[in-house]
Amino acid sequence: MKPFAAPPAATGRKFETLSGIPVEPWYGPEHVSGLPPLPAPGEFPYTRGIHRTMYQGRLWTMRQFSGFATPEETNQRYLYLLSQGQTGLSVAFDLPTLMGVDADHPSAEGEVGQCGVSVSSLEDMEILFRGIPLKDVTVSMTINSPAPILYAMYLAVAEKQGADWNELSGTLQNDILKEYIAQKEYLYPPRPSMRLAVDVIEFSARQTPRYNPISISGYHIREAGSTAVQELAFTLRDGIEYVDWTLERGLPVDAFAPRLSFFFNAHNHFFEEIAKYRAARRMWAHIMRDRFGASDERSWKLRFHAQTAGCSLSWQQPYNNVIRTAIQALAGVLGGTQSLHTNSLDEAYALPSEHAVTIALRTQQVIAYESGVTAAADPLGGSYYLEWLTGEVERKAREYISRIDAMGGMITAIEQNFPQREIAEASYRYQKEVEQGERVIVGVNRFSSDEEEQIELLEIDQSAAHRQQEKLAALRRRRSQTRMQEALDRLKKAAEGSQNTLPCILDAVKAYATAGEIAGAFRDVFGSWQENSVL
Amino acid sequence: MTSPIRVLVAKPGLDGHDRGAKVIARALRDAGMEVIYTGLRQTPEMIVSAALEEDVQVIGLSILSGAHNAIVPRVIELLREKGMSDVLVVVGGIIPDEDAAQLKQKHGVAAVFQPGASLEEIAEFIRSAARQPV
DSSP, X not given: OOSOOOOOOOTTOOXXXXXXXXXXXXXXXXXXXXXXXXXXXXXXXXXXXXXXXXXXXXXXXXXXXXXXXXXXXXXXXXXXXXHTTOOSEEEEBOHHHHTTOOTTSGGGTTTTTTSSBOOOSHHHHHXXXXXXXXXXXXXXXXXXXXXXXXXXXXHHHHHHTTOXXXXXXXEEOOOOHHIIIIIOOOOSOHHHHHHHHHHHXXXXXXXXXXXXXXXXXXXXXXXXXXXXXXXXXXXXXXXHHHHHHHHHTTOOHHHHGGGEEEEXXXXXXXXXXXXXXXXXXXXXXXXXXXXXXXXXXXXXXXXXXXXXXXXXXXXXXXTHHXXXXXXXXXXXXXXXXXXXXXXXXXTTTSSOOHHHHHHHHHHHHHHHHTSOTTSSSSTTTTOHHHHHHHHHHHHHHHHHHHHHHHHTSHHHHHHTTHHHHHHHHHHHHHHXXXXXXXSOOBTTTBSOOSSOOOOOOOOOOTHHXXXXXXXXXXXXXXXXXXXXXXXXXXXXXXXXXXXXXXXXXXXXXXXXXXXXXXXXXXXXXHOOOOOOOOO | OOOOOEEEEXXXXXXXXXXXXXXXXXXXXXXXXXXXXXXXXXXXXXXXXHHHHHTOSEEEEEEOSSOHHHHHHHHHHHHHHXXXXXXXXXXXXXXXXXXXHHHHHTTOOSEXXXXXXXXXXXXXHHHHHSOOOO
């Protein structure tokens, strides 16, 4: 008889965070003795949240990212979501729109309306927001390289609805840096792209003062396979880059910094995620006050949107995704998010069905109204473990930021493939750990079953592309060709010079130049960009 | 000693989500294959011409955007036109079951790997199904 069987290997129960920070069995006062003091919520550096009363004052905005097929169909989905208690809209565009390609362009074949809604012209945007008063409903738009174009379309629709631009509030993603780093939806080389991003920030500071002209995003960096620490570090370093460039434009820091917003992932390691949000607030407050000399308190406060991790959803046993999403969403809320998207259980397969998206929204509502976690701000603050982990995450993120500073900034780092390579390394390491069973994914590499759970999926009507193309052809016939061409010519001139391009984009949009035509005009001036892919 | 299998990992369409393509490329390389990664936004024409130039036995297409029904048959058709039908075509990504069946039966795709497929399983399949390099 064997004396003792070896203790069961702790397979899949790895006691380290997703960023690889080892975790002790317990934490006590000695782990937090070296950490900075912890002022109350609403006080600098806002580790515990940007508001003293937090969710007692106001709940987060429940904002489900949504869009598919044609503007007509997506408009119906928006009206439905608003009728179900959703409090803001978030537009998902299809790949052709994200890439500045019109629905009738050959490279759009097979992609129109698949991953989001197809918007090629102002006409599409008018249909998308039909019956939705933009002065009352805040709209977030996930668009980056063509962001100035879609922003101009949104402003033109608001104007037609009779809304005052001063009243508009919402968010434009407009974060081109993370495209080079992670999501890869770029059109032009980094430097002219940065100029366009700053054109939007500058124009918005003057014309739409309640609107967030950028959402500096770690979400996609994380989805591309980064760790939580990398997500935090690269996102804040991107933020520094935008501030540097906007200052160079001549805007005083407090004229635009209060409207910079952020977007983070809510992934699986519950405590590391909460630590990440808390560290993000603390770091940004110091960056804005100490590095940039901002004096307006609002410039110090990091506001963010959170979305649960799409890449954590499994194709196997899809109902498990409801539970994953609930836990991730709870981390976002305990981390003090300002708005939240919860993924639907079917999103490893397709865009969500109405049934699935309703469950996802209900998940937020259960957390908000039933769980009681909204009562006190930063309810986990003061936990030895969480405070220690917040400090660790911050320390490691600072190291990355210093390295990128030493390289000369994020654009240079991107040109040298630094963040891309770090992310690729992390994602490969993670995948190997899953493969070897060191990281358990329930229903995938453990507790799997042969029984297939059938779920009903949203099918995108293949005729959507056809309908978009017909509408676009009719528009091209109907509009004044001369007016459109003149507007595009003025736009090119503006792009060649150094003035803000937004007024010219607005003219072009109102002359019903398409997104593809406007993006094409910029491409003529700026050229296009191909990355040197690293493995 | 046999020479290693050569694989072209390609990312067609407008989508830039290349996490999967990169992970697969590295995994196949670690499994002893020679891997050429095309980078993003390759048209079917570019993919087939790269396959010809690189003299690969396998093409792996990574597609998550839903454009597979437009792209994959076109790649296979071009391979046929160039007399390269012996090149093994495998597809990975978000491909619904019905589409996967159709791509295999009607278009001759050798395998479709959906989310959750293991790296080892993919490497093993390619090793067993690819024509041996000469």
